[in-house]
Amino acid sequence: MPGSANLASPLRVFISTGEVSGDLQGALLVAALQRQATAQGQAIAIQAMGGERMAQAGATLLADTSAIGSVGILESLPFVLPTIRVQRRVLAALKECPPDVVVLIDYLGPNLGMGRAIRQRFPDVPIVYYIAPQEWVWSLGESNTNAIVKFTDRLLAVFPEEARYYARKGANVTWVGHPLLDRLSSFPSRAAARAELGVPDDQPLIALLPASRPQEVRYLLPVMFAAAQQVQAALAQRQGPASASCPPDFPQFWIPLSLERYRPAIEAAITQYGLRATVRSGQTEAILAAADLAITKSGTVNLELALLGVPQVVLYRVSPVTAWVARHLLRFSIPFMSPPNLVEMKPIVPELLQDQATPDAIAQVSLDLLLNPERRQRMQADYRRMRAALGEVGVCDRAAQAIWALATTGRDAPKTLSS
Structure with a gap:
């Protein structure tokens, strides 16, 4: 059953991100998830939409999205159809072998679409948003924030203000600190x-x-x-x-x-x-x-x-x-x-x-x-x-532990704001 990992088989994780920065953060998380798997004595299989760094870290790429992305209204238009085609192909692949947990990293527009689609197609699979879109900085309305809160089971925040914002909006939030502390x-x-x-x-x-x-x-x-x-x-x-x-x-x-x-x-x-x-x-x-x-x-x-x-x-x-x-x-x-x-x-x-x-x-x-x-x-x-103000080293491992716990216990987790 998706969303309830079997210890006798690999834990199946799907990560969705894009652009160069998302590929970097995804690679750090892939390495931390592998460390967590070793600590738990269980195999792990990570599939992803990402880039070369994530592949080098051990993820199997279902699509390379490191060069698909933009900031701006006109700037994003050339990427709309390619992104939709990639997402359809990835969702079809996930249907063949559903994940135990889904992790979305930043990548606002595409991950809003992925989050909604995954919640609809795989209702029992827990969804984690790690490094949420910066709606807390430039929100032009409540629609994006409400969508994120609705389909996300756990939001792992990297900025203190990000954690406070999404907690006020009703998200199940844990502040883990910023992963670049680990990268340093x-x-x-x-x-x-x-x-x-x-x-x-x-x-x-x-x-x-x-x-x-x-x-x-x-x-x-x-x-x-x-x-x-x-x-x-x-x-x-x-x-x-x-x-x-x-x-x-x-x-x-x-x-x-x-x-x-x-x-x-x-x-x-x-x-x-x-x-x-x-x-x-x-x-x-x-x-x-x-x-x-x-x-x-x-x-x-x-x-x-x-x-x-x-x-x-x-x-x-x-x-x-x-x-x-x-x-x-x-x-x-x-x-x-x-x-x-x-x-x-x-x-x-x-x-x-x-x-x-x-x-x-x-x-x-x-x-x-x-x-x-x-x-x-x-x-x-x-x-x-x-x-x-960024927290303590060990951010990626804390994120991996939270993701692992949600994958193995299911979607019913208490709403908390950790620091």
Whole structure:
């Protein structure tokens, strides 16, 4: 019977997520579920909609969704039909072998559809929402929140305010803390990262993180690289004659690829803007850990940088039409965009959104963060306070334990708000 695991057979888990960040969080959870299976002395079979990281962690992919996703109204349209086709194929596969538990990770639009469909087709299978959509930040109404609460048996929250919001709305909530706390242990030290990259300890390094979604290549990459061009020129002028503290090739820009498909556009932009930049695939952790400053898109990487103590400037842009509709028709308004600011609902890192994200503004804020010791120290102090509000290490294992308990005991669990 689905939703009631048999100890004599593998526990069957299905995980649904998408985009690069969801694939990362899913991979961390897959590893934790496997540890839980070992502790319980039971086999586990994990199927997923995800990406390469989840597959490497041990999940069997029913669909690769790491490149299917967007933010924005117009931006999402090309992905609607492909997403529907993928979901139909996955639901058909699940019908052949129903899971004992379903885990949804972020991915608002597609996972709303998956959650409703799974609840209808597999009414006895418990559903866990892990890292819920940020309706608590930008909810434009109650419909999405109500849907999540209705089909979800347990919501595992990663932000304190997320937990409070969904608990008020009637969800069965447990706050587990943020999984990036666990991931931090896999990052190299600054010294080890620079040794891996071949960058001297006194060589300033600026990380550029332009894109994990296709529309970010179009709307964010040009202004980011134009700003980097200004930063490069300003620092070269400031440098003057070469000295031991200011090497001749200062500054160095490093760009970690989120997906290999973005390499041609990024390399073309490097040439166009005349940047002294290096593009690397598979060395994201080293580049982040080695950086003195990051100019970055909004997303999970902001929290990684904050936990590493790297000063950052956060950018967000969508198409002008989407921005106009959101502002004037939907009355869209949010307190903050980036995860570090959302943890404590205060401006820990500078955010330049839409029309504010101009090359001049980005360059000015970047130079201030790079050259102003007091500004850097204030951000570091804010980072430390933010870190203390994220919970304790062991997040993924706590999530895996909650998922395992629900899979083996069924859907009738008390509603709690844990801390």
